[in-house]
Amino acid sequence: MLSAFVNxxxxxxxxxxxxxxxxxxxxFRAGSQIPAPGVNVANVQECLxxxxxxxxIYNLINxxxxxxxxxxxxxxxxxxxxxxxxxxxxxxxxxxxxxxALKKEGQAGQTKITQYTRYLTLGLALLQATGIxxxxxxxxxxxxxxxxxxxxxxxxxxxTFIIMVITMTAGTAVIMWLGEQITERGIxxxxxxxxxxxxxxxxxTALWAxxxxxxxxxxxxxxxVGLVIVAAVIxxxxxxxxIPVQYARRMVGRRMFGGSSTYIPLxxxxxxxxxxxxxxxxxxxxxxxxxxxxxxxxxxxDFVNAHFVRGDHPLYMATYFALIIFFTYFYVSITFNPEEVxxxxxxxxxxxxxxxxxxxxxxxxxxxxxxxxxxGALYLGLISLIPLIALVLIEANQNFxxxxxxxxxxxxxxxxxxxxxxxxxxxxxxxxxxR
Numbered sequence: 001m002l003s004a005f006v007n008x009x010x011x012x013x014x015x016x017x018x019x020x021x022x023x024x025x026x027x028f029r030a031g032s033q034i035p036a037p038g039v040n041v042a043n044v045q046e047c048l049x050x051x052x053x054x055x056x057i058y059n060l061i062n063x064x065x066x067x068x069x070x071x072x073x074x075x076x077x078x079x080x081x082x083x084x085x086x087x088x089x090x091x092x093x094x095x096x097x098x099x100x101a102l103k104k105e106g107q108a109g110q111t112k113i114t115q116y117t118r119y120l121t122l123g124l125a126l127l128q129a130t131g132i133x134x135x136x137x138x139x140x141x142x143x144x145x146x147x148x149x150x151x152x153x154x155x156x157x158x159x160t161f162i163i164m165v166i167t168m169t170a171g172t173a174v175i176m177w178l179g180e181q182i183t184e185r186g187i188x189x190x191x192x193x194x195x196x197x198x199x200x201x202x203x204x205t206a207l208w209a210x211x212x213x214x215x216x217x218x219x220x221x222x223x224x225v226g227l228v229i230v231a232a233v234i235x236x237x238x239x240x241x242x243i244p245v246q247y248a249r250r251m252v253g254r255r256m257f258g259g260s261s262t263y264i265p266l267x268x269x270x271x272x273x274x275x276x277x278x279x280x281x282x283x284x285x286x287x288x289x290x291x292x293x294x295x296x297x298x299x300x301x302d303f304v305n306a307h308f309v310r311g312d313h314p315l316y317m318a319t320y321f322a323l324i325i326f327f328t329y330f331y332v333s334i335t336f337n338p339e340e341v342x343x344x345x346x347x348x349x350x351x352x353x354x355x356x357x358x359x360x361x362x363x364x365x366x367x368x369x370x371x372x373x374x375x376g377a378l379y380l381g382l383i384s385l386i387p388l389i390a391l392v393l394i395e396a397n398q399n400f401x402x403x404x405x406x407x408x409x410x411x412x413x414x415x416x417x418x419x420x421x422x423x424x425x426x427x428x429x430x431x432x433x434x435r
Contacts, residue, residue, distance in 0.1 A: 007425060014187075014424055021186040024178050025197050031075040031174065032068040032198070036167045038153050038160040039072045039136075047145035047152070068198075072136060072152065072164075074171040077128055079179070079195050081172050084281070085120040087274060089113060094334045118176060125172035129165045137161065187424075188417040196413040199406045229386065233411045236379050239268040241372050243365070248349040264341070266369060269376045271331040273408045276384050278331070279323035280405070283308060283316070317388050321381040328377035329370075338365035383408060 102109035135141040182190030211219035242263040342362040
């Protein structure tokens with residue numbers, strides 16, 4: 001593998017792309033450390049060091065920002081607004097006929113949908129920045145922190161509020177542009193690499209925190225269990241059910257076409273990490289409502305504080321697991337259309353051996369998909385519960401390094417990027433990463 005890295009950097013074109021990606025990553029991480037105007041950096045660091053578990057309900061957003069959210073930096077929102085906008089547009093494509101028509105127009109339609117995604121990203125960034133700065137002003141952003149003694153902002157006037165919101169929204173726009181530059185001029189998917197960068201940035205800190213708080217024997221056990229989890233995630237992420245497809249020969253003019261054999265790859269984890277994001281976001285809503293109403297007392301607020309804030313309650317875990325199962329089936333159903341696949345196969349003379357074209361093919365694809373989605377959904381649910389179980393067993397913080405969204409992102413993005421480098425190396429007759 002080391003020789004493959006050497007060969008990658010020996011190729012001028014590939015070396016230029018890799019160095020470009022590294023340069024963007026450095027800029028991205030620098031922006032994640034620069035505080036926004038008006039932030040009292042010393043007080044923020046004091047509050048972060050004094051609180052044992054500051055992330056609370058913002059765990060996922062803080063993870064995707066590489067810890068920049070709670071430090072109120074220029075890139076505090078990270079890539080989360082873009083992820084949310086992309087998911088919303090994917091759902092709207094199924095619901096709104098105009099967007100579905102744009103998707104079928106090819107490159108021109110996809111460009112238009114990308115433009116809509118950018119606009120929606122800025123709108124969501126503006127809303128999220130407003131909420132985060134408002135919580136920072138009121139002192140509810142960081143838990144267990146006395147903001148009367150350690151105010152997070154130098155001033156809570158309106159001008160500071162507006163400047164911070166504009167800065168964070170502009171930071172999201174810059175992140176979006178950096179991701180597009182990586183996709184166009186670098187290696188891999190730009191947004192995925194930026195998410196990978198932010199997750200990896202918090203990984204050593206989370207490991208070190210486990211070692212310091214629980215002892216080095218526990219640290220060694222966590223490393224051993226983590227390696228097993230990574231191996232299992234790699235195995236499941238690579239697993240797929242290949243449905244064979246045969247294309248009949250057909251004469252077009254004087255030339256013969258078709259007669260080839262291929263397959264439809266149905267991954268066990270067909271939905272990726274989208275169900276985890278959906279479930280986490282939905283569970284944030286009641287906890288977020290409580291954050292804005294901490295001074296009021298009623299049965300609902302007490303119930304949410306007791307069961308849905310920290311994440312170590314059995315009711316929270318059961319609800320989280322059930323939502324992941326539901327959203328996995330929901331997302332797979334809107335992204336893979338058996339009827340459309342069967343119609344395309346029939347149109348181009350393809351068929352599954354032993355299955356008639358048309359409706360029988362559609363029913364067969366639905367049958368296979370529904371059964372292969374179940375182990376994928378259970379896998380996502382179990383992986384996502386690992387940090388919550390660790391929170392109970394070893395009293396680790398909610399950013400437990402091995403498990404949940406972080407490990408899915410790291411393994412998925414790493415595999416995808418290595419495969420793209422592998423394909424470029426094979427084009428130049430070099431030995432690749434994967435053997």
